[in-house]
Every structure is written in C-alpha cells, then in structure tokens.
Amino acid sequence: MSQRLAILGGARAVPEGTVKPWPPIDDTDRQMVMASLEGTTHTFGPNCREFETEFAQWNGNAYCATTNSGTAALHMCVVACDCGPGDQVIVPSYSWSSTVTCVLHHNAIPVFVDTDFDTMNMDVDKIEQAITPKTKAIIAGHMHGLAVDMDRVMDIANRHGLKVIEDACQAHGATFGGRKVGTMGHCAAFSLNQNKCLCGGEGGMFVTDDEDMMFKARQLWSFGETRTPAETRDYHAYALGWMYRNNDLSAAFGRAQLTRLDQYLEEQKANALRLSECLQGVPNLILPIEPEGHGHNWYNYTIRFDMEALGHSHDAVDFRDKLVKTLRAEGVETGVWQSYMLPRMTVFQAKNGYGYGCPWTCPHATEVDYAPENFPVADRHAGWHTGMTTPLRSPNGPEVAELTAAGIRKVMENVEQLDEVDWEAQK
Numbered sequence: 001m002s003q004r005l006a007i008l009g010g011a012r013a014v015p016e017g018t019v020k021p022w023p024p025i026d027d028t029d030r031q032m033v034m035a036s037l038e039g040t041t042h043t044f045g046p047n048c049r050e051f052e053t054e055f056a057q058w059n060g061n062a063y064c065a066t067t068n069s070g071t072a073a074l075h076m077c078v079v080a081c082d083c084g085p086g087d088q089v090i091v092p093s094y095s096w097s098s099t100v101t102c103v104l105h106h107n108a109i110p111v112f113v114d115t116d117f118d119t120m121n122m123d124v125d126k127i128e129q130a131i132t133p134k135t136k137a138i139i140a141g142h143m144h145g146l147a148v149d150m151d152r153v154m155d156i157a158n159r160h161g162l163k164v165i166e167d168a169c170q171a172h173g174a175t176f177g178g179r180k181v182g183t184m185g186h187c188a189a190f191s192l193n194q195n196k197c198l199c200g201g202e203g204g205m206f207v208t209d210d211e212d213m214m215f216k217a218r219q220l221w222s223f224g225e226t227r228t229p230a231e232t233r234d235y236h237a238y239a240l241g242w243m244y245r246n247n248d249l250s251a252a253f254g255r256a257q258l259t260r261l262d263q264y265l266e267e268q269k270a271n272a273l274r275l276s277e278c279l280q281g282v283p284n285l286i287l288p289i290e291p292e293g294h295g296h297n298w299y300n301y302t303i304r305f306d307m308e309a310l311g312h313s314h315d316a317v318d319f320r321d322k323l324v325k326t327l328r329a330e331g332v333e334t335g336v337w338q339s340y341m342l343p344r345m346t347v348f349q350a351k352n353g354y355g356y357g358c359p360w361t362c363p364h365a366t367e368v369d370y371a372p373e374n375f376p377v378a379d380r381h382a383g384w385h386t387g388m389t390t391p392l393r394s395p396n397g398p399e400v401a402e403l404t405a406a407g408i409r410k411v412m413e414n415v416e417q418l419d420e421v422d423w424e425a426q427k
Helices: 027-037 046-059 070-080 098-104 150-160 211-221 248-258 261-279 313-329 346-350 376-384 398-412 415-420
Strands: 063-067 088-092 109-113 135-141 163-167 187-191 204-208 301-305 385-388
Touching: 027 248, 046 063, 046 204, 046 248, 063 070, 063 211, 070 098, 070 135, 070 163, 070 187, 070 204, 070 211, 088 098, 098 109, 098 135, 098 346, 135 150, 150 163, 204 211, 261 301, 261 398, 301 313, 301 376, 313 376, 313 385, 313 398, 313 415, 376 385
Parallel strands: 088 109, 088 135, 135 163, 163 187
Antiparallel strands: 063 204, 187 204, 301 385
C-alpha cells in the first residue's frame, strides 16, 4: 500500500526521540571516571595499565598497549612488522583512510586489493596476484565487524613469508572459526572511538602475542624510548618515535564500558537479526550477510541499494544520496560512512604524501598503479551503500530495529515518490 513519504509531508516511520544515543552511561562509568579525575595522574596512569591487562584478558592476547587512537595502533602494527621505506603492504581498497595511511606513516607503499562485494571485505582471491618481491605484510581489515577469512589470509602469508596485521578497529568480539579477531594475525589494532562497540571517547589498543613486536610497537608509542612510562625512563630516543599513549581519564571510561561489552555485543546481534528478519523481501535492497564460520559483531549494519534494478547505475551516487536523505526524513538513522573507495582519494592519486612525491619516489620504492578502474567492486560498493550503528546499539532494543525496518521498507516500496521531491530545496 502506498504511503506518503515524510520528505513530502507524510508521517515519520520512526517517531522523533525513539533512538537513544550511544553509549549508555551508568554509575560504573561515573564512579570510575570521577575517581580518575580526582586522582593524581592524568597522563598514562593506573587506569591505562589496568585497561591493558583487562583488554588483553578479554580478547585473549599476551600483550596489549593502549593508545590515543586506532590510527596510532595501526601505525604501531606497521612498525612492529618491520615495514619501512619502499616496502609494500597489501591493503583493502575500501575501508577507513587510516587502514592505509598508517602504511605511509612509516614510508612504506600501500598496494590495494579490490573488495569482495558480498562480505565488503578484501577479496582474498586477489591477494596473491598483488604480492611482489617488495611485499612485507598484509593488512586484513574486518569491515563493519565481519572478519576476513583469516585461515586463507594466514595460509597465503605463511607461504610467502609475510606478516599479517588485523585491522580490528570495528570488530571487537567478532570471530572467525570460533577465534576472536586480533588473535589470528601477528598483531592487531582496535579503536575506542565513540562510534566503536567499546567506547573510550577516543583511544585504541595494539595487541600481539610476540614480545619482540610489542617492544618495537612500544618504542614508536613513546618517543622512540626503550622504557615505558611505567618504568624508570632515561628520556633517550633510540629510534624514531611518536607520542601515542592513552590518558588515564579515557582509560577509566573504557574500563567501565568493557565491563558491559559482552552484553552490548549480544544485544547488537539480536537487534541486527531482527532487522534482517524485518527487511526480508524489501525490493531493490541488498542485505549484509554472516557467512558460515563467522561471528559478526554488527558494528555497522550496511545495506546496499541495487542500482541496476533501480535503473540508476549511471547516477548511483546521486540517487543513493537522495535515498539516504529520504530515509533520514523517516527517522531512520543512517548515513554514508565512506563515500570514496581509498584508491580514489587525492593522497593516493597524487602520490604525494610528504611532498616531492614521497614516499612513492623513495629510491627504495617501485611503481604501483592506483587507477580506479582496477577496483570496480570497491567503487560500486562505495556508491551503493548506506549504514547504521546507533539504532542497533544498547539501550535500543528489537522494537527500534522493527521501526527502522519499517522506515526502510516504506521508502523502498515508494521509490517513485522521489520524483516529486524538490531536491534543490533539500540542499
């Protein structure tokens, strides 16, 4: 039955105020944050050290360093894997920019691999053809909380003598073959940004089971020094270093949230399953999948609009943006997370990260090709998708998922009404 779209004056599918913000704050958060605030150490303090221990135990790692961002943790991974000038690192063509710019941070060269459309992760079938004598590592990005097929990635890496970095920034608690992400590669990075399933406001985690990798990562993490702030420092830089440490206040908040992380993940999964049930049969919609052997954490529930079926392959991005605006008018909290695949971004097209063409003009580097036509699946995904996080997060329950699905169904079953919208007035 036709319903008048909210963008044209109809009633919203999701009433205003229905979706509650993330993350929920309770007395545990308040007590731990206030105790830190009233303490004497506000830099790298006791909450940081406890947070490292607790997160390592929760995830199943031998070593953990808490950082000021997931980006910092990724850079630490690159250094821990001995990637440097001219070395090539295989990376996904669709992800957040930090998944790849972390490679540039240490003068190494990213080599892109196209996307697998079904999983939205790196296409594992295309990894080996990207390997050259200069390849040092693979960054396996677990997109939207769905793990890459790590058995195949590790098999490829072992046969070619490569290190594997897991970009688990979105994937806390996600599993592959019953194992948590961050425990299958040589090292891994997690983010604690507000959007993430484990929120510290900002922050990150570097994890590994290799003591030597931990030493190298810690050296980068703290000014190139060999001793941590928890030890007696000599304030001597032995190598190139940054200041990537976390602070006590953020760590206190993260520790409090960690006590409820398992509960949050269970609620997200239940809400995502309910949303998928309610979206069955919605026309021209491609739903996310959870392949056998994978445990999705549903960090982001990403749908794609079938632009071929809709007749908008030629103007997919423009029409996708109109659909997203129409959905938001219905109260569906959705948005375009990453509108460009990475090879299209200026820093890669210009090959001029540091000026004078560096690091691509480094005498140790060899030529790489970032032509967008080499990554057609990533490009298609970038133009067809929209995603949502908050509607599936605690304290929102299945009833919010049901209303969200109703809003999506309403728009997709009344797409022809978009022709009536004054899009100039909507800008």
